[in-house]
Amino acid sequence: MDWLGYLKIFIALVFMVDPIAAIPTYLASTDGRSDAERARTASTAGMTVAVVLTVFCLAGEPLLALFGISVDSFRVAGGLILLTLAASMLRGAPGPTKQRSDEAEDALHKEQVGVVPIGIPLLAGPGAMSSMIVYASQAPGWRHRSVLLVISAAVAIVAWLSLRLAAPLGRLLGRTGMHVSTRIMGIILAAVAVEFIATGVLGLLPGLGG
Numbered sequence: 001m002d003w004l005g006y007l008k009i010f011i012a013l014v015f016m017v018d019p020i021a022a023i024p025t026y027l028a029s030t031d032g033r034s035d036a037e038r039a040r041t042a043s044t045a046g047m048t049v050a051v052v053l054t055v056f057c058l059a060g061e062p063l064l065a066l067f068g069i070s071v072d073s074f075r076v077a078g079g080l081i082l083l084t085l086a087a088s089m090l091r092g093a094p095g096p097t098k099q100r101s102d103e104a105e106d107a108l109h110k111e112q113v114g115v116v117p118i119g120i121p122l123l124a125g126p127g128a129m130s131s132m133i134v135y136a137s138q139a140p141g142w143r144h145r146s147v148l149l150v151i152s153a154a155v156a157i158v159a160w161l162s163l164r165l166a167a168p169l170g171r172l173l174g175r176t177g178m179h180v181s182t183r184i185m186g187i188i189l190a191a192v193a194v195e196f197i198a199t200g201v202l203g204l205l206p207g208l209g210g
Helices: 003-017 019-029 035-066 071-090 101-107 114-123 126-136 142-164 166-204
Strands: none
Touching: 003 126, 003 142, 003 166, 019 035, 019 114, 019 142, 019 166, 035 071, 035 114, 035 126, 035 142, 071 126, 071 166, 126 142, 126 166, 142 166
């Protein structure tokens, strides 16, 4: 895979993590806390994203093999999950694979909100997890996985930076701006989902490719 392909993976993962959509929950769950506590929560969330993506990058394929699931089958399943998430983003909603209302309420009372629900599932949700498994299977060898680990760290840094700048970003974008950015990410994520599904179907049914 060339560097342009890795750049596409990075951009796709950023859209899947969608840190802009996590800003309202982050601000609500850290309301009234000191700057140091907010910074600690943002760091915990970013670290959670890095750990989750790293685990699924390294252990995803062995996990599929353990359950006898082919990568192509998982591509189709992951594509359907991404398509559901993209449809929710286009409606301006976090979607069923992201955060539930009870988790949002619990976030106001939990100390480790950086892990749950902000880190998981608001940022590193099923879409990002399944996508990392698919991306890890695209090429053999440790060079490919090493680059994916760097990408995971970069995505986590983007998530952390977005949360650290949550207050000024929220004021700059406003409610309308955040909805527009979420919908743009949803459109691109839907295209990624279609690619996953199409590649998986062709792998399972090669006769369809002519």
